[in-house]
Amino acid sequence: MNAVVLSLDAELAWGYHDLEEIPEHVESARTSWSRLVALFDEFNVPATWAVVGHLFLESCDGTHANHPGPRDDWFDRDPGGVGKQHPLWFNDGLIDAIVDADANHELGCHTFSHVEFGDEQTDREVAVAEARAGLEVADDAGYTLQSFVFPRNNIGHRDVLAAYGFTCYRGERPELWYDGSRFDSLGKFIDLTVSKTNPSLVEPELDEYGLVNIPASMFLFGYEGRARTITERLWDDPLTRSAKRGIDRAADADEGVFHLWMHPNNFTEERDFERLRTILEHLAERRDEARIQVRTMGDIASEIRGTDPATKRTPIGPR
Template identity: 50%
Template sequence: MGSVVLSLDAELGWGFHDFESPPVDRVEAGRRGWSVMLELLEEYDVPATWAVVGHLMLDSCDGTHADHPAPPGWFAPERTEWRNRPDLRFAPALVEALFDSDVDHEFASHSFSHVLFGDPETDRELAAAELDRSMDIAADWGRTIESFVYPRNDVGHRDVLAEYGFGVYRGKSPTHDGVRGLFDSIVRSRSMLVEPAVDEYGLVNVPASLFLFGFEGPARTAAESVWADPMVVQARLGIDEAARRDGVFHMWLHPNNLTDPRDDERMRAILEHLDRRREETDIRVETMGETARRLENGRTVDGRVPSVEYDATELSSTPSD
């Protein structure tokens, strides 16, 4: 029997502050989507890994962060277009709501300010600063962090991650999103399960299986008009496969993907199916941290602990933000 993992990249404005023309609907939907997802996960009692940008846990700042080795202009939006938008920069109330949830969610890191760890301009000092500040802020809240989700899934500086005491991260997906992913999973019956593995730094890589908002726009509308929401179909297939076989089905999204009620219904349909399958079978619903601990305890297929090796192509960024 397999398991299902759900992770969320909670970032508000920080997911787009380096965009010249950020998607307005997504930027404005972050707080709404955060609250909706907390309510849905509580309704269906589904624990998830919430990877939170550390800056959101601050109440205020000077907008300069002079002691942070970020590239010139990295924090400029805080002093310009975001100057009067604290709702995009800070979210202590939303983080508090996450901690107060009746569901035992995992609190994870999404860096301090959404720096891309795989970018050639992100050196070791910058990566360390992002982790250091995130952990310090979490400590101020009385929290520790075990899991890390790379901004834009841009994997890099895993050695620094290990040095700062992290134990698990979400790795690059071996499957595909969008039309190609739909074709692979439905037409070619390609598996969406992934196998967590321990890398050379002792970190557990829990790869992503499916980005739940990878099939949008006119294609989604057309598919729904003649068939069904393609992402719900894929998610159900992955959940059903995990109920039959060993392996992990790892779904992920951003709260800001929930821009309207249609998106809410997508997530409700997926969670409802997961809840039903959990009642009918022995399928596990677990967080990234729980998956890692299970792996480290040797409770894997055939009792073995798989390892993973990387090459440069495997560490390239994925298109999802």
């Protein structure tokens, strides 16, 4: 297959609750989320929205006493209450906006409370609780989930995902020539502005647990601030150019997937939305030329596994 997949880590404040500080830009995350839904609709481009499970709740007690966390203070920042009181901790209509959109989006799982499955503090009991709760709250809200995105791309406990009926996950980006070197930042700059290496096309494949690994090709952010401003003055936005090259490469290939990912929280300036608008416009042109398909993670998994993507699975795993 040759296709483009877009996936989003939809987490609001939950993406930062375990860190020292929650960034100020999270205050605008709900607006960014809504604008992205409208932007995808404008170009009729579907995406996989991997949502933190807690956002499916309409209210909570803030303690989650029966839900184990990787640390004793895991839920200390959860304010509890209801969505209208604490809109950055509950979705309060944002998930319905995804489902009701004109673009045929997929809802996926981003754990229940943004636990890193690959962290050494995350034992199997915590992973089971996070997978099960993520599915249960979505099921209670009337949604089934089959795709999984690991918080901070920290992969672990894949056997738990398989046991609970997930079909696929976003895997690690293929290694680039500068990864792990002392000159990682310089290498990234050279890659984006001078050498112009094409982003990786990936080949989704079944892993040993029967899950489809759909690796990432490219993160839409990570080259921002002053460096981005200077580069744009000299050339143009290197990440826009790189994403367009990835789309063209997928369109010209006999097979391969270009998998672009992002967070709604990343969109903090008008130029961020313009970056995505330019990419979606380019993608829509290639799609309308019948050169590329735009698929969700669930679509890809269904094709690899030879199942009908419309088939409903049991949303809750073993108890």
